Amino acid sequence: MNLAKLPIGSFVRIQKCDLQSLVADLKQVHDRVVGPREIDAAIVYDDLDHVDQLPIGVTDHQDGGVYRLTHQSSDSHFDYVVGPQSLKGFLFPPRETVSESVRTDGKWEIQATETPVMRIAVLGPRACDLRALAIQDKVFLEGPYVDPGYQRRRDALFIVAVNCRRSVATCFCHAMDCGPAVTSHFDLALTEMDDHFAVEIGTPAGGLAIEATSWVPMSEVEVAHAKQVPAALEESMQGGTSARQMETGGIRELLMDNLEHPRWQEVAERCLSCGNCTMVCPTCFCSSVDEVTDLSGDHVRRERSWASCFTAEHSYMHSGNVRKTTRSKYRQWLTHKLATWQDQFDSSGCTGCGRCITWCPVGIDLTEEVAAIRGE
Amino acid sequence: MSEKPKLAVFKFASCDGCQLSLLDCEDELLAVADAVEIAYFLEARTEQIAGPYDIGLIEGSVTTAHDAERIKEIRQQCKFLVTIGACATSGGIQALKNWQDADEFVRSVYATPEYISTLGTSTAIADHVPVDFELRGCPINRQQLLELIASLLQGRRPSTPSYSVCIECKRRMTVCIAVARGVACLGPVTQAGCDALCPAFARECFGCFGPKETPNVISLTNHYQKQGVDCAHLTRLTRSFNANSPEFKEASDLLSGEQPSADTGDH
Ligand code: SF4
Ligand code: SF4
Ligand code: SF4
Ligand code: SF4
Numbered sequence: 001m002n003l004a005k006l007p008i009g010s011f012v013r014i015q016k017c018d019l020q021s022l023v024a025d026l027k028q029v030h031d032r033v034v035g036p037r038e039i040d041a042a043i044v045y046d047d048l049d050h051v052d053q054l055p056i057g058v059t060d061h062q063d064g065g066v067y068r069l070t071h072q073s074s075d076s077h078f079d080y081v082v083g084p085q086s087l088k089g090f091l092f093p094p095r096e097t098v099s100e101s102v103r104t105d106g107k108w109e110i111q112a113t114e115t116p117v118m119r120i121a122v123l124g125p126r127a128c129d130l131r132a133l134a135i136q137d138k139v140f141l142e143g144p145y146v147d148p149g150y151q152r153r154r155d156a157l158f159i160v161a162v163n164c165r166r167s168v169a170t171c172f173c174h175a176m177d178c179g180p181a182v183t184s185h186f187d188l189a190l191t192e193m194d195d196h197f198a199v200e201i202g203t204p205a206g207g208l209a210i211e212a213t214s215w216v217p218m219s220e221v222e223v224a225h226a227k228q229v230p231a232a233l234e235e236s237m238q239g240g241t242s243a244r245q246m247e248t249g250g251i252r253e254l255l256m257d258n259l260e261h262p263r264w265q266e267v268a269e270r271c272l273s274c275g276n277c278t279m280v281c282p283t284c285f286c287s288s289v290d291e292v293t294d295l296s297g298d299h300v301r302r303e304r305s306w307a308s309c310f311t312a313e314h315s316y317m318h319s320g321n322v323r324k325t326t327r328s329k330y331r332q333w334l335t336h337k338l339a340t341w342q343d344q345f346d347s348s349g350c351t352g353c354g355r356c357i358t359w360c361p362v363g364i365d366l367t368e369e370v371a372a373i374r375g376e
Numbered sequence: 377m378s379e380k381p382k383l384a385v386f387k388f389a390s391c392d393g394c395q396l397s398l399l400d401c402e403d404e405l406l407a408v409a410d411a412v413e414i415a416y417f418l419e420a421r422t423e424q425i426a427g428p429y430d431i432g433l434i435e436g437s438v439t440t441a442h443d444a445e446r447i448k449e450i451r452q453q454c455k456f457l458v459t460i461g462a463c464a465t466s467g468g469i470q471a472l473k474n475w476q477d478a479d480e481f482v483r484s485v486y487a488t489p490e491y492i493s494t495l496g497t498s499t500a501i502a503d504h505v506p507v508d509f510e511l512r513g514c515p516i517n518r519q520q521l522l523e524l525i526a527s528l529l530q531g532r533r534p535s536t537p538s539y540s541v542c543i544e545c546k547r548r549m550t551v552c553i554a555v556a557r558g559v560a561c562l563g564p565v566t567q568a569g570c571d572a573l574c575p576a577f578a579r580e581c582f583g584c585f586g587p588k589e590t591p592n593v594i595s596l597t598n599h600y601q602k603q604g605v606d607c608a609h610l611t612r613l614t615r616s617f618n619a620n621s622p623e624f625k626e627a628s629d630l631l632s633g634e635q636p637s638a639d640t641g642d643h
Binding site for chain 1: 404407408410411522523525526529530535537538539540542543546547548549550551552553554555556557558561563564565578589590591592595596599603
């Protein structure tokens with residue numbers, strides 16, 4: 001067996017053109033290599049055969065309910081930020097058959113459905129999404145019940161993260177202490193420099209993968225220079241309009257002490273209860289389990305799919321719907337994300353990725369809602 | 377054999393597309409014919425077995441005085457009455473006449489207008505008799521139809537969602553055309569069930585499944601107007617296959633500054 005020479009935490013430099021040999025190498029040991037691709041007017045994750053397929057020179061503009069791409073003649077590989085998809089769909093699929101049951105002569109036989117696990121290498125996740133991954137790991141793996149499908153897919157996931165050097169107006173990872181610098185939950189982390197990538201080794205598997213390409217060591221000065229990229233971005237995000245702002249001090253008490261604040265009704269007048277915010281949120285983990293039968297009733301598939309606290313069925317209990325109004329649904333979503341999540345999982349449920357703002361069809365903005373309740 | 381539940385399919389003002397969805401069940405059609413007795417279904421079978429029926433599927437809206445009476449008789453014949461499709465559930469595309477003078481249409485379209493007997497409005501079946509369940513869509517989704525029949529046979533509630541098309545759109549990971557392309561899409565206020573068919577082909581949802589649970593149509597159309605979408609376009613969008621459903625109607629009337637004619641008399 002090969003032993004990695006590159007220790008965890010070390011940095012190496014690869015030429016931009018050598019990114020392809022990393023991708024090719026990852027393809028050797030993974031069933032799929034996926035990366036950011038420009039498809040249907042957005043940056044989404046899809047299969048990557050060649051780095052030429054990356055959205056080179058593409059930047060994104062994001063704001064409440066608005067997402068647009070622009071193309072420039074530059075060789076920047078990663079100057080767009082998060083698109084509508086996160087890592088969530090790879091580990092917690094939007095739809096999944098969890099078991100199948102057959103009735104013969106009045107007797108039921110139930111069988112768990114084991115879909116073969118794909119070994120996936122993902123190129124491109126940003127700091128906020130790695131933080132979201134850590135949160136979902138806690139939800140699916142660290143409670144009293146471990147989700148076996150998530151566990152298998154998670155074990156097979158290889159991550160080549162990217163440090164952001166640019167933010168959009170909906171980003172606020174800096175305020176949630178989740179970015180923009182990538183700090184954990186990666187195998188390799190890239191920082192795009194003018195003419196090369198600085199690569200941080202995150203795991204032994206990452207070290208082995210990079211050793212297969214041509215790399216050169218980096219001096220301390222060069223490492224400091226690379227680390228300065230997300231640090232400079234963080235500074236500019238703190239300052240001004242290149243990002244949303246969110247004051248998180250005492251946020252749990254702020255929200256829980258204001259459950260009857262008139263702002264909930266005001267936002268409910270705009271909110272469509274469409275559920276887009278929950279679907280795109282990288283930490284939202286709710287699902288609904290349905291039994292799907294054939295006409296005879298002898299064959300039953302148990303299907304799990306992404307669910308949302310904005311639907312009536314999600315709040316349906318034995319006596320009816322416990323959250324009938326959009327006011328109570330929006331309040332449930334926001335207080336769970338930012339307040340009661342802390343009681344449940346010891347962290348915020350929000351990473352500041354901004355997706356719920358961008359992909360809300362009417363541009364409802366949680367940072368604005370919190371500020372309003374704060375009385376700002 | 378006589379124990380099998382009796383199914384009847386009735387047609388009112390409609391295009392037959394929803395009934396055809398039943399015939400379109402191909403693989404499952406034999407299983408359906410096995411599980412229920414298709415007692416009355418003029419599209420499929422010449423033999424007509426008299427009621428009462430266990431399940432009545434109603435396609436189409438009420439546009440004539442004769443049909444307004446006929447639906448009452450059918451209701452008495454059917455234990456479980458289900459409207460299938462946008463016409464039966466909200467009045468269909470033909471409900472556009474509710475905003476116009478139907479008499480004028482009759483005069484300009486037909487060579488012998490005296491032969492035509494029609495009401496001034498197209499209305500939903502539920503405006504005339506109590507309805508037990510609705511299958512939405514123009515046309516309905518055949519998986520939902522099979523689910524309905526299966527649930528009735530198994531004595532359970534049909535599992536059809538009442539949330540937004542957006543939920544299905546996101547589950548299939550379609551990029552939102554409203555946000556990414558600035559196209560006015562009705563998905564956020566429309567009931568799911570089609571698996572977000574139109575956005576998957578980069579076309580906006582035009583609301584053929586009708587309003588979802590707790591729809592907030594006016595917030596959405598206000599937002600699209602602010603984004604620069606033309607008011608006339610939004611009026612047409614909300615005034616199509618489910619023009620007559622209360623929430624879409626409220627929005628389109630507000631957009632156009634118009635009120636529908638209250639005239640329901642015979643012409
Ligand atoms: S709540 Fe919004 S900003 Fe926070 S993690 Fe979820 S989608 Fe991102
Ligand atoms: S906040 Fe926006 S995305 Fe979320 S349910 Fe309301 S309208 Fe939909
Ligand atoms: S494309 Fe339409 S249906 Fe799909 S998420 Fe966007 S608004 Fe909803
Ligand atoms: S996306 Fe909308 S218009 Fe298209 S089939 Fe579905 S409900 Fe009908």
